[in-house]
Amino acid sequence: xxxxxxxxxxxxxxxxxxxxxxxxxxxxxxxxxxxxxxxxxxxxxxxxxxxxxxxxxxxxxxxxxxxxxxxxxxxxxxxxxxxxxxxxxxxxxxxxxxxxxxxxxxxxxxxxxxxxxxxxxxxxxxxxxxxxxxxxxxxxxxxxxxxxxxxxxxxxxxxxxxxxxxxxxxxxxxxxxxxxxxxxxxxxxxxxxxxxxxxxxxxxxxxxxxxxxxxxxxxxxxxxxxxxxxxxxxxxxxxxxxxxxxxxxxxxxxxxxxxxxxxxxxxxxxxxxxxxxxxxxxxxxxxxxxxxxxxxxxxxxxxxxxxxxxxxxxxxxxxxxxxxxxxxxxxxxxxxxxxxxxxxxxxxxxxxxxxxxxxxxxxxxxxxxxxxxxxxxxxxxxxxxxxxxxxxxxxxxxxxxxxxxxxxxxxxxxxxxxxxxxxxxxxxxxxxxxxxxxxxxxxxxxxxxxxxxxxxxxxxxxxxxxxxxxxxxxxxxxxxxxxxxxxxxxxxxxxxxxxxxxxxxxxxxxxxxxxxxxxxxxxxxxxxxxxxxxxxxxxxxxxxxxxxxxxxxxxxxxxxxxxxxxxxxxxxxxxxxxxxxxxxxxxxxxxxxxxxxxxxxxxxxxxxxxxxxxxxxxxxxxxxxxxxxxxxxxxxxxxxxxxxxxxxxxxxxxxxxxxxxxxxxxxxxxxxxxxxxxxxxxxxxxxxxxxxxxxxxxxxxxxxxx
Numbered sequence: 094x095x096x097x098x099x100x101x102x103x104x105x106x107x108x109x110x111x112x113x114x115x116x117x118x119x120x121x122x123x124x125x126x127x128x129x130x131x132x133x134x135x136x137x138x139x140x141x142x143x144x145x146x147x148x149x150x151x152x153x154x155x156x157x158x159x160x161x162x163x164x165x166x167x168x169x170x171x172x173x174x175x176x177x178x179x180x181x182x183x184x185x186x187x188x189x190x191x192x193x194x195x196x197x198x199x200x201x202x203x204x205x206x207x208x209x210x211x212x213x214x215x216x217x218x219x220x221x222x223x224x225x226x227x228x229x230x231x232x233x234x235x236x237x238x239x240x241x242x243x244x245x246x247x248x249x250x251x252x253x254x255x256x257x258x259x260x261x262x263x264x265x266x267x268x269x270x271x272x273x274x275x276x277x278x279x280x281x282x283x284x285x286x287x288x289x290x291x292x293x294x295x296x297x298x299x300x301x302x303x304x305x306x307x308x309x310x311x312x313x314x315x316x317x318x319x320x321x322x323x324x325x326x327x328x329x330x331x332x333x334x335x336x337x338x339x340x341x342x343x344x345x346x347x348x349x350x351x352x353x354x355x356x357x358x359x360x361x362x363x364x365x366x367x368x369x370x371x372x373x374x375x376x377x378x379x380x381x382x383x384x385x386x387x388x389x390x391x392x393x394x395x396x397x398x399x400x401x402x403x404x405x406x407x408x409x410x411x412x413x414x415x416x417x418x419x420x421x422x423x424x425x426x427x428x429x430x431x432x433x434x435x436x437x438x439x440x441x442x443x444x445x446x447x448x449x450x451x452x453x454x455x456x457x458x459x460x461x462x463x464x465x466x467x468x469x470x471x472x473x474x475x476x477x478x479x480x481x482x483x484x485x486x487x488x489x490x491x492x493x494x495x496x497x498x499x500x501x502x503x504x505x506x507x508x509x510x511x512x513x514x515x516x517x518x519x520x521x522x523x524x525x526x527x528x529x530x531x532x533x534x535x536x537x538x539x540x541x542x543x544x545x546x547x548x549x550x551x552x553x554x555x556x557x558x559x560x561x562x563x564x565x566x567x568x569x570x571x572x573x574x575x576x577x578x579x580x581x582x583x584x585x586x587x588x589x590x591x592x593x594x595x596x597x598x599x600x601x602x603x604x605x606x607x608x609x610x611x612x613x614x615x616x617x618x619x620x621x622x623x624x625x626x627x628x629x630x631x632x633x634x635x636x637x638x639x640x641x642x643x644x645x646x647x648x649x650x651x652x653x654x655x656x657x658x659x660x661x662x663x664x665x666x667x668x669x670x671x672x673x674x675x676x677x678x679x680x681x682x683x684x685x686x687x688x689x690x691x692x693x694x695x696x697x698x699x700x701x702x703x704x705x706x707x708x709x710x711x712x713x714x715x716x717x718x719x720x721x722x723x724x725x726x727x728x729x730x731x732x733x734x735x736x737x738x739x740x741x742x743x744x745x746x747x748x749x750x751x752x753x754x755x756x757x758x759x760x761x762x763x764x765x766x767x768x769x770x771x772x773x774x775x776x777x778x779x780x781x782x783x784x785x786x787x788x789x790x791x792x793x794x795x796x797x798x799x
Contacts, residue, residue, distance in 0.1 A: 094159070095114070095117050095118070095121065096114060098117060098151075098152060098155050099113045099114035099117055101151075101155065101187060102117075102148055102151045102152065102155070105151060106144070106147055106148065106151065108140070108144060108148070109138055111138070112137050112138035112140055113148055115133075115136040115137055115138075116129060116136075116137050116140060116145055116148050117148065117152060119133055119136065119137070120148070120149055120152060123623060123627075124627065125566075125588040125589055125627055126142055126145050126146050126149060126563070126566075126567075127142065127566060127567060127570035127571070127588045127631070128588045128589065128626075128627045128630075129145050130142040130145050131570070131630065131631075131645070131647075131695075132630060132647050132649075132692070134689070134691035134692055134695070135687075135688070135689035135691060135692060139691050142567055146563060155187065158187060158189060158192070161189075161192065162183055162184070162192065165183060165192065165195075165196045166180065166183060168196075168199065169196070169199045172199055174199060179195065182195055182264075183195055183196075190271065190376070191264065191268070194262075194264040194267045194268065195264050197261075197262045197264075197267075198259075198262040205254075205258060206251075206254040206257075206258075207254045207255045207257070207258035207259075209251070209254075210251030210252065210254045210255050211255060213237075213240065213241050213242050213251055214237060214239075214240070214242075215237055215242070215248060215251040215252050215255060216255060217237075218233065218234060218237050218248060218249075218251070218252040219251075219252040219253075219255035219256050219259070221233055221252075222249075222252045222253070222256055222353055222356060222357065222360070223256055223259070223346075223357075225347075225348040225351040225353040225354070225357060226351070226353075227352060227353060228352050229352065230249065230352050230353055230356065231245050231249070234248040234249050234252070235248075237252075249356060252356075253356055253359055253360040253363065254360075254363075256357070256360040256364075257360045257361075257363040257364035257367070257368060258364070258368065260342065260346055260360065260361060260364035260368075260369070261364045261368035261369045261372070265345075266342060266345055266346075266369075267369065267373075269341060269345070270338060270341070270342070270365075270369055270373055271373065271376075273333050273337065273338055273341065274307075274331075274333055274373055274377050275308070277306075277333040277334060277337070278306070278307040278308070278331050278332070278333055278377055279304060279305065279306055279307060279331070279332055279333070280303075280304070280305055280306075280307045280310050280315070280318070280329065280330070280331050280381070281303065281304045281329070281330050281331075281332065282300045282301075282302075282303045282304075282318050282321065282322070282327045282328065282329045282330075283301065283302060283303075283327065283328050284297075284301040284302075284326065284327065284328075285325055285326055285327055285328045286328075288325060288326050293324055293326060294326045296321075296326075297317070297318075297320075297321035297324075297326045297327055299317075300314075300317065300318050300321055300327055301327075303318070307331055307377065307381055310381070311388075311741060311742070312384065312385035312386075312387075312388035312389055312741060313385075313388075313389070313547065313548070313740060313741050313742050315381055315382070315385040316382075316385050316386075316389060316547075316548040316551050316552070317548075319382060319385075319551065320548070320551055323551075329378075330374070331374050331377050331378055331381070332370075332374070335365070335366070335370070338365050338369075338370070339361060339362055339365050342361045342364065342365055343357075343358060343361050346360075346361055347361060383553070385552075386552040386553045386556060386557075387556075388741060389546060389547060389548050389551075389552050389741075390546075390552055390553075390556060390557050390560050390561075391560075392546050392547070392739065392740060392741060392770075393540075393541070393545060393546035393549065393557065393560070393561060394560050394561060394563075394564045395739070395770050396545035396546055396738065396739050396775050397540055397543065397545050397546075397561055397564050397565070398564050398567070398568060399774050399775035399776065400494075400531065400535065400543060400545050400775050400776070401531060401532045401535055401536075401564070401565065401568040402532065402568055402571075402572070402707075402708050403531045403532075403708065403711070403775070403776050404708050404709040404710050404711045404712070405528075405529060405530040405531060405532070405706065405708060405710070405711060406466055406491070406528050406529055406710065406711040407529065407530075407706075407710065408429040408430065408529065409429055409465040409466050409529065410426070410427065410428055410429055410462060410463055410464050410465045410466075411426075411427045411431075411464065411465070411466055411467070411468055411525040411526075411528055411529055412424065412425070412426050412427075412455075412458055412459060412462070412464040412466075412467045412468070412488075412525065413425045413426075413427065413467075413468045413470075413521045413522060413523075413524045413525025413526075413528075414455075414467060414468065414469045414470065414478060414482065414521065414524070415470045415472075415495065415498070415517065415520050415521040415524055416469060416470055416472060416473060416474040416475050416477070416478040417473060417474060418442050418473060418474050419445075420438075420517075421438040421439060421440040421441075421445065421446070422438065422439045422440070422441055422451070422474070422478055423436070423438055423517045423518060423520065423521040424436065424437050424438065424439055424454075424455070424458060424521065425518060425521040425522050425525055426458055426461075426462040426464060427522065427525050427526070427529075428462075430578070431525075431526050431529055431530075433511065433514070433518075433522055434462055435458065435461070435462060436514070436518045436521065437454075437458070439451050439454045439455060441474075441477070441478060441481055442474065442477070448481055451481060452481050452482075452484050452485070455481065455482055455485060456485050459485055459488055464488060465488070466488065466489050466490075466491060466528065467482050467485075467488055467489070467490045467491065468491050468493045468524050468525045468527065468528035469482060469490060469491070469492050469493065469524075470492075470493060470494075470495035470498065470520075470521075470524045471492050471493065471494055471495055471737075471747065472495050473751075475492060475751075476716065476721055476749050476750070476751065477721075479492060479716075489713040490713065491528050491711060491713055491714070492714065492735075493524050493527050493528050494527070494543075494544070494737070495520070495523075495524055496542070496543050496544030496545075497535070497538040497539070497542040497543045497544065498520040498523045498524055499516075499520055500538055500539065500542040501519065501520070501523045501537055501538050502516040502517070502519035502520040502523065503516055504537070504538075506537045506582060507519040507523075507537075523537075528711065532568060532569065532572060532583075532708075533579070533580065533583050536565055536569065536580075536582050536583050536585075536586055537580070537582045540558075540561035540562070540564070540565060541557060541558070541561060544738070545738060545775065546738070546740070547738075547740050565586050566586045566588070569583065569586040569587060569631075570586070570587065570588050570631045571707070572706065572707060572708065573631055573632070573633050573645060574587055574631060574632055574633065575633050575634075575635060576598065576602075576608050576614070576632040576633065576634060577602065577607040577608055577634065577635070580599075581595045581596055581599050582595075584598055584599070587628050587631050587632060588627045588628050588631050589623070589624045589625075589626070589627025589628040590624070590627075590628050593619065594617065594619060594620050594624060594628075597617050597618045597619060597620065598614075598617050598620070600618075601616065601617045601618070608634050608637070609634065609637045609638050610634060610637050610638040610639055610642055611629050611632065611634060611639075611642050611648055612648075614628070614629060614632065626649070629647060629648050630645055630646070630647035630648070631645070633704065635704060639651075639665060640664075640665045640666040640668075640669040640703060641654060641665050641669065643669075643703050643704045644669065644699040644700065644703045644704070645695075645699045646696050646699050646700070649687075650688060650692065650696055653683055653685070653688055653693070653696065654668070654696060654700070656683065657678055657683065661674055661677070661678075668700060669700055669703040670700070670701070670702070670703050672701055675697055675700050675701050678697060680693035680694055680696075680697060681693075712778075714733070714735060714778055715733070716732075716733060716734075716748065716749030717732045717733060717748070717749065719732070720732060720748065720749060720750055721749065721750060722750050722751065723750050723751070723752055723786055723788065723793065725750065726748075726750065726783050726786045726793065727783065728783050728784060728785060728786070729782065729783060730782065730783040731780060731781070731782050731783075731799060732748045732749075732780070732781055732782075732783065733748070733778065733779070733780060733781075734746035734747055734748040734749075734754070734778075734779050734780075734781050734795075735747045735776060735777070735778060735779075736773050736774065736775055736776060736777045736779060737753055737775070737776075738753070738775070739769050739770055739773060739774075739775060740769065741758075741768070741769070742757065742758055742769075743755050743756050743757040743758045743760070743761065743769055744756045744761065744769050744772075744773045746779060746781055746795055748781065748793075748795070750793075752791065752793060753793070754781065754783075754793030754794065754795040755792065755793065755794060755795060756773075756779075756781060756795045756796060756797050757794070760784070760794075760795065760796035760797060760798055761773065761797050761798075762797060762798065763798055772797075773797075779797060780797070780799060781795040781796065781797055782795065782796045782797075782798070782799055783795060784796050
């Protein structure tokens, strides 16, 4: 079956069948996506992580469908209705909708009109009606007037009910109507009658009288409409032209000129309006929602990747400041390893304090703990606090997103780290650590709480969690993890590790001290050879016994590097980082059946930059001194800003006025843009022009067309 799946997946994704087949085998063996992408390029034809993840998703989809087919076949067989032709049709289809259409006639149902008519013995009359050969249908129906059937009209109506159900359950008819929906479907939303929450309704005024072809309805609009429907503000429908639908069904089922024609037309109309149309509307509502979910989740994933891979400041002594007006500014001092040294509360604003005194208190903390950089949360009073902190000369000030900091501060992880500290202290520590290393700190928070998307509560939660977890794993493994300093949460996302082994690694480190080489990982409780193979290349050991342990070179490739060293008459320590020596190495001279050219090129690349963080270094940013609140903004102003969120319809930019502005997709640049992520990145520094300030709706419109 795996080879069959490989062919289907290769066709669907436009990839080579052999590469897909080998990838499926690796996945079945328990290899992780990051491991396959990094260390099995020879077998996969150098497929990247996105392609391998897509293959994995398709494998899961086909596995689920295969299990569903098995269930359906067993249920139909139990009814003694599984014909060779039907079995062949079920075996041949790998489309979920077609499969359910084939199963529909045999699916257990509630007591329908057709079922009641069958119980009354009207099925033979329905057969006659569908044949459409009777010249006197009423006379034929007279034979069925008995028992609960009191009249000819009742008999004919029962037969029509059975025919309507048969039409609805006809797989070919449903397929043709499904095509009609794909071509014609229109989504319509109107304000719901009796909507009482006027404030809530104002959020959806754009959709009070809205209509658009479903195929062109952007995912963000569809999710907004569905949110309005869920809130009871909007009434939503998805429809096609009823006349077109009925005419198509009549051409398929009705023979013109027959005495049965009027009743068959009635049955067709009933099948469409009562059975098929509501079913297909629900189906397309579900499909369109799934598509919108996928779009929104992909935006989440893209934004989360950029946030997690934001440049770290590194091991510096940091002062973290969580601004506040009434409750004061929570201040912490951390050492270069992120350990909490001191915390206090400073009141820079009336009525409890003043700016001059606050600056002195901030400066005192900086002096006492030799602070090298300051991290300020971007919430309430962030701009005012930042301006005060910048009066302390010689120490750079960075504004850091505090999304999710409150979630972390109340979490079990935070309680484990700081059992004796208040949640406000924990939040300030999180802000400071995000500056040191965003990835290491943000992995402690549920990804959907980090604030990098829209409609996070409206999309499929299981799908969102799965996708965001994949992104976190990808980011952690692409950067690599220092096994001697990483938290349990960070280690959890390393390929092949997981929560149990992560805790065991931390426990081993606490009991035996720092790891000095990768082989020691095999001494960790329950970390066997398979887990070692999957994780070793992603775990770094700085200053250990072997310079290769601080690179992404996998231990299985150490013999190749050692051969290079013998030929060059140097040690691995002398080779690592020596670009002149590395340039002398011809990778084709080291090809073996196990190690091909792609892996050899990766090895040389890693040797050239051992221990180098691929994320770069954080930079300080300054807002314009001209503006501090929305009231200071005027159309035409050109201001510096930071991209804080990216959606399908544009990018939100912080310009330092306590409210992000929106650069609509049409205002991102002078040419057509299909996806804002093609033009801007999260936390990118940009120049924007103010277009409009709507104080009533609290909206700031910006443009990057300068």
